Amino acid sequence: MSVQEEVRSVLASPLRETFLRALGSRLGFSARLIFTEGSQEGLEQARACNEMMIVIWAQFSGSGEVPGEGYPDEVFLPVLREKADAGGARHHLRYAVESALHSLSYRQAPEA
DSSP states (O other): OOHHHHHHHHHTSTTHHHHHHHHHHHHHHHHHHHHHHOOHHHHHHHHHHHHHHHHHHHHTTOSSSSTTSOOOHHHHHHHHHHHHHHTTOHHHHHHHHHHHHHHHHHHHSOOO
């Protein structure tokens, strides 16, 4: 299953909000780390992380069917990629998505 498919599956599941929280949190940590570096390139990356977090928080409102309530789930990840690429922050997005998905698989694992 591709990452795009995984994300769409999670967004259609009861784990939607848990995933969005984890994703936003990880991008927030990335932005904080970027700010400590203080470079011009870092500032662009931090702005991109901020733009991605705005998109993520909008997803909490809905599925993109009502104006102002996020994006349709099928375009959510492509929109995040576009925001990331605009600021050279694709690697921060990749880390956040992979880490958030991994945290969900940990939550779903049966207890030993």
